[in-house]
Ligand code: FES
């Protein structure tokens with residue numbers, strides 16, 4: 001039987017998703033549940049001085065209006081809960097859009113209407129919400145999760161002063177919001193001191209940790225269920241206040257409570273990519289070898305949380321450069337706390353890859369050649385050789401397919417009708433994390449396999465890859481495999497964040513399945529009623545649900561018969577911890593800029609990626625397609641606008657916060673993979689990948705725009721007005 | 725607070741405390757004179773969904789989307805924005821694609837409504853559903869019911885003459901996972917099949 005791992009296998013959850021049968025968190029029927037809707041603060045800084053709920057309570061169907069006076073005192077949880085305060089514990093207001101009351105009603109409409117009827121009085125002070133308006137200068141925050149906010153290598157200042165060529169530039173990007181299609185939702189149901197949550201969560205166990213800590217309960221008292229997720233992109237990785245507050249409301253009222261955030265509420269309650277500025281100074285030789293990089297970035301922090309989420313890993317370690325000084329600074333502002341948004345490293349990577357393009361023009365060296373000359377063969381921190389890195393192969397593959405050799409090294413050289421045509425490229429890279437994972441695989445008396453672990457499928461294909469792995473390891477058809485995930489009661493696995501899922505779980509699933517296979521083979525050879533009785537276990541092959549003697553193929557049995565005769569299921573578990581690492585790649589784009597309107601279209605994209613072993617061609621390609629279009633949104637359209645006077649988001653919706661639509665996506669995207677297993681990976685040679693294929697896209701587009709027009713835009717998004 | 729604001733009437737997605745008494749210079753969100761509409765009247769209506777007539781009791785302000793999801797238990801249709809911007813809630817009403825969050829249930833009596841649950845013929849998937857699986861035209865699936873309903877109508881409308889035409893006519897349905905190229909391929913493929 002041909003292996004399924006590595007092939008283009010259709011998603012096993014496809015049928016459920018195209019028929020509407022897949023039940024997402026808000027689709028789960030919970031009899032008797034009250035509907036909740038938040039009243040959010042309308043001021044950014046100050047305190048609540050009065051709450052009048054009488055009109056809301058008079059509204060038909062409204063059951064209760066809860067405020068800080070009604071909720072139990074809760075413990076502010078630790079990672080992955082950010083913000084460092086819980087709303088509705090006192091009167092303090094730290095940002096616009098902070099929950100100040102919860103309205104509970106029989107129907108969604110009544111709760112929403114009731115929320116509009118609650119009158120809240122505030123004492124408020126003038127807020128500061130954008131970096132430009134900051135009250136105090138930027139500063140170096142303390143390390144976040146033990147990661148230093150200042151990194152030095154060699155002597156960067158001296159090397160820069162002595163460099164043959166120098167480049168200095170400032171890059172920036174606006175606040176962005178994740179906007180998964182499914183709004184965040186929580187349904188909380190208490191049974192005494194036990195809580196069940198139907199939650200839109202990228203981490204069922206992380207949610208359990210946070211919520212149990214908030215209520216001072218043992219983790220086992222909380223069960224979090226999330227079989228399907230309508231997109232997360234990091235927004236559903238951290239646990240946010242609404243989850244804890246919904247559970248608190250359900251505890252107070254002794255009834256199940258369901259909350260679905262409105263789209264607008266997602267702009268202040270569920271994190272965002274922080275407004276960002278980056279000052280880069282680069283020293284190089286006349287032949288383009290980097291000798292020094294000095295980078296200071298400034299991120300928007302909130303009034304209560306000073307963690308920096310967008311780190312410059314690529315500045316630090318993508319290219320060979322002996323001298324480096326990187327500082328992550330921040331400024332405190334009266335905004336909601338930011339967090340991780342798909343590919344946090346994209347934020348700084350835009351500056352780095354744009355600067356290299358600028359350097360290439362300055363030196364008259366082809367931008368791809370410049371990157372080759374700075375290729376890092378060794379880990380820049382430890383000096384160890386980077387085995388299993390195939391970035392140079394990516395460059396060669398994609399450049400060839402794109403036809404990069406035909407690029408004209410002049411700006412404004414190609415015009416097609418009303419549009420200037422330009423080509424741009426950028427290296428892609430992102431870190432991936434690895435978390436301990438335990439998987440259980442059971443072969444039932446019907447011969448069917450069940451894989452279980454508390455991981456998640458956020459759309460990246462987890463169900464499918466698990467099923468492929470188990471089918472291969474056992475030697476059964478994929479239709480005989482079921483994956484059960486998204487439930488904190490299952491064997492423990494990590495969050496689906498930081499490109500970690502496949503890199504973390506694959507090894508444990510494979511090993512558990514192999515152990516289950518071995519156990520079934522052992523049963524067969526020890527069973528006098530099996531045709532395989534007395535054979536050596538090593539002489540038994542498994543394929544398509546059958547167990548076959550390798551030399552005497554007439555001697556055969558089936559999983560179903562062997563386990564059926566044994567009379568009870570065979571279950572094995574395995575635990576594996578992989579190592580974190582990097583994935584690599586390159587993106588080439590063709591962009592067209594309208595000569596009079598300044599509008600930009602991305603018309604052709606070629607990528608090549610080195611992600612270790614490709615587990616499923618189809619889902620891996622899906623990550624690239626999504627990543628490229630995310631990169632287009634990041635480069636050309638997405639930006640959250642604040643009213644600097646009152647601190648509100650003025651475009652908290654999908655008609656004025658523009659995300660790419662179908663017609664914005666490039667019609668042609670070619671996705672190439674090196675597909676060489678990473679020898680260092682315990683995930684069957686696979687590496688984490690989902691975030692890598694955005695990283696280079698914004699710079700590649702900006703570089704193509706420069707090639708097309710000679711206009712360099714260093715502030716994202718590159719909206720039409722900047723090109724007029 | 726006794727007075728209603730415009731927000732009471734406009735079912736606002738951004739519910740803020742309307743007309744909050746602000747001590748600072750931040751202006752109140754809505755200062756318009758009070759207009760009051762009593763929203764909570766209940767109507768007994770019959771909706772014809774996926775070929776079945778279903779009696780349902782709804783307040784007059786209830787959208788078709790919430791009637792389907794919250795009253796009839798048809799949760800295949802998704803709510804992404806509740807204000808006509810994302811397309812996740814797309815259903816067919818008398819064969820035409822409609823954003824069910826932008827129409828009231830009481831307005832759709834006597835219409836034939838089709839949701840994603842009603843497309844397959846027993847175990848046999850609709851060609852558009854098949855094509856979505858074949859072309860990997862979804863990831864998380866959050867937009868997928870809306871995309872599929874929109875695609876069925878797009879084909880019926882005859883807006884599948886070229887990939888470019890499909891790109892334009894499927895642009896009312898956002899996919900944040902951004903499976904757009906695969907959606908175009910699936911729609912083009914299914915269009916060929918439906919016409920055969
Ligand atoms: S939910 Fe109706 S268009 Fe978004």
Ligand code: FES
Nearest residue numbers: 863865899900901
């Ligand atoms: S599949 Fe996730 S939004 Fe379209």
